[in-house]
Amino acid sequence: MAKLGFVFSLDAMLAVLVLMAFASAFFLLSAKMQKDSYQPLVMLKQADDALAVLDKGGMLAGRNASIVNDSMKQMMPQRIGWSMSVQYYNYTGRFAPVQNYSLGTGGGGANETASASRVFFAYVNSTDRYYGLARLQLWAR
Amino acid sequence: MMGRTLKIWAGGARRQGFLSVAAYALALALLFLLSSMSNYSISLSETGAALSRLEVTGAGFDAASFGMAQILRRETVSPAYSGFNLSLFLRLPFTANYTQDVGRWQAFAQAYGAPASVSINTSEAARPVLYVRPQNITIEYQAGRVLITPQNATFSQGQVLGYDDLMRISQPVGRLNWTQKSNVSPADPSALYFHIAVQGTNGTVSDTQYLNRSALSEVRLLDALDRSVMTVQVNPEAALRVYYDTSIGGNLTTVLGLNSSSTLELGTNVINAAYEARKAGPVKIAG
Numbered sequence: 001m002a003k004l005g006f007v008f009s010l011d012a013m014l015a016v017l018v019l020m021a022f023a024s025a026f027f028l029l030s031a032k033m034q035k036d037s038y039q040p041l042v043m044l045k046q047a048d049d050a051l052a053v054l055d056k057g058g059m060l061a062g063r064n065a066s067i068v069n070d071s072m073k074q075m076m077p078q079r080i081g082w083s084m085s086v087q088y089y090n091y092t093g094r095f096a097p098v099q100n101y102s103l104g105t106g107g108g109g110a111n112e113t114a115s116a117s118r119v120f121f122a123y124v125n126s127t128d129r130y131y132g133l134a135r136l137q138l139w140a141r
Numbered sequence: 142m143m144g145r146t147l148k149i150w151a152g153g154a155r156r157q158g159f160l161s162v163a164a165y166a167l168a169l170a171l172l173f174l175l176s177s178m179s180n181y182s183i184s185l186s187e188t189g190a191a192l193s194r195l196e197v198t199g200a201g202f203d204a205a206s207f208g209m210a211q212i213l214r215r216e217t218v219s220p221a222y223s224g225f226n227l228s229l230f231l232r233l234p235f236t237a238n239y240t241q242d243v244g245r246w247q248a249f250a251q252a253y254g255a256p257a258s259v260s261i262n263t264s265e266a267a268r269p270v271l272y273v274r275p276q277n278i279t280i281e282y283q284a285g286r287v288l289i290t291p292q293n294a295t296f297s298q299g300q301v302l303g304y305d306d307l308m309r310i311s312q313p314v315g316r317l318n319w320t321q322k323s324n325v326s327p328a329d330p331s332a333l334y335f336h337i338a339v340q341g342t343n344g345t346v347s348d349t350q351y352l353n354r355s356a357l358s359e360v361r362l363l364d365a366l367d368r369s370v371m372t373v374q375v376n377p378e379a380a381l382r383v384y385y386d387t388s389i390g391g392n393l394t395t396v397l398g399l400n401s402s403s404t405l406e407l408g409t410n411v412i413n414a415a416y417e418a419r420k421a422g423p424v425k426i427a428g
Contacts, residue, residue, distance in 0.1 A: 005154065005156060005157030005160075006156070006157070006160075008157065008161070009156075009157055009161060012161060012165075013160075013164055013167075015164075016164060016168050016171065019168070019171065023175055027178065027182075037186075037188070037189025037193075038189070041189055041192055041193055044196055044197075045196055048196060048197075048199075048200040051200075051204075052200070052203060052204075055204065055207060056207060091245050095248075095249060095252075116197075116200065117253075119204050119208070119249060119253050119254045120204060120207070121207075121208035121211050121242075121246055123211055123212070123215045123216075126216075126238065129242065131245070131246070131249040131253075133253045
C-alpha cells in the first residue's frame, strides 16, 4: 500500500514537471513570434527628429528640394532607407497647393517601416506665407 | 500482526498525503506564476504602442508650437538676448496679420496635423502672454498696451535691474512729462534703472532715471500739441506698463535688464495636442 501511494505521488510530480515543460515551450515560442517593437519605435523617433531639424533649420521653408535632399542624406545613416514628400499650400480663401516634390527611394517590400509627418509654417514676407506638410518614411535596409 | 499492519498502513498514508498536498501546492504556485507572467507580458507588449503614441503626440505639439513661435516672431514680438538682457521688439500697430495667420495656422494644423490632434486656442494666442523663466515674469501684449509684471514680489522683482523703452514713431514728438517720479540714488537697494527714448520724425527725446521699484512713477510722451501719445508707468514691484496710441506706426523695443539668464516661453494655454485613437497603417509615399 505504501508503494502504491509512492507511485501515485510520483505520478503527480511527473505531471507537474510535464506541465512546466509544456508551459516553458509555449512562452518561448510566443516570445519568438512577437514582433520587435523597439526598432520601429527608434525609426519613428528618427523620422520625427529629422523632420523637426528640417523645419527648425529653415530647410523646409526654403522650398528648395535639393537642399532638403542634401540635408536628409547627411542626417540619415546608410543602413536606413528613406522616402519623403513635401507639399506647400498658400491661403487664397482656402488652402490651395502651390508646390510639391518627392525625394528618396521607394520603400516597397520592406518588412518594417516607420512613418512621420509634420506641418510647418514658412514666412517669406508680409504678403507671402506658406503652410506645408512633410511626410517621411523610414525602413531598415 | 494486525496492529503492525495498521501501523505500516498509517505511515504510508501519511507520507502519501503529504506528497499529494505538496504536489497540489506546487501546481497552484505554478498556475499563479503563469498568471503573473501572462499579465506582465501583456503590459510589456502594449508598451511599444503607448510609447509610439507619446512620440507622435509630442511631435505634433512641437510642430504646432514652432509654427506659432514663428508667427509671433515675424509678425508681432521678436525676442533677442544680449548677456542677461532680454530685448523684445514689437512692431506697431499691433498688426491684424498676426491674428489672421494664427487662425489659418490653427485650421491647417488641425486639418493636416494627423495622427496627433492639435488645436490652438486662438483667443489666447491673439493676445500673447509670454513667460520669462525662471524669474517668473509675465509679459502681456495687448492692443495698445505692454504689461511686464514680476509675479513673485520677493523673488521676481529682485531679478529686474532695469528697463529700457526705445520707441520709433512715424510722427513728430513733443516732450516727456513726468506726472509722478519716485527718484532714488543709484546705490539704493530699491533702485530701478529706467531709460526712455522716443525718436520721431522731428528728432528724439529721452530721459534716464533711477526710480524706486516699490513706488509708482509715470512719464508721458506728449506730441507737439501737448497731447499724450504714450504713457509709461513703473508700478510696484518693478512692474512696467506701457500704454500707447494704437494708431501709431513704428516699433517699440523694451529691454528687460535681468541679473541672471532666462528663457522666454509662450503662454501655457495656447496649444493642446492629443493622439486620436485610430488605426494608422503604413503611409504610401507618392513617388
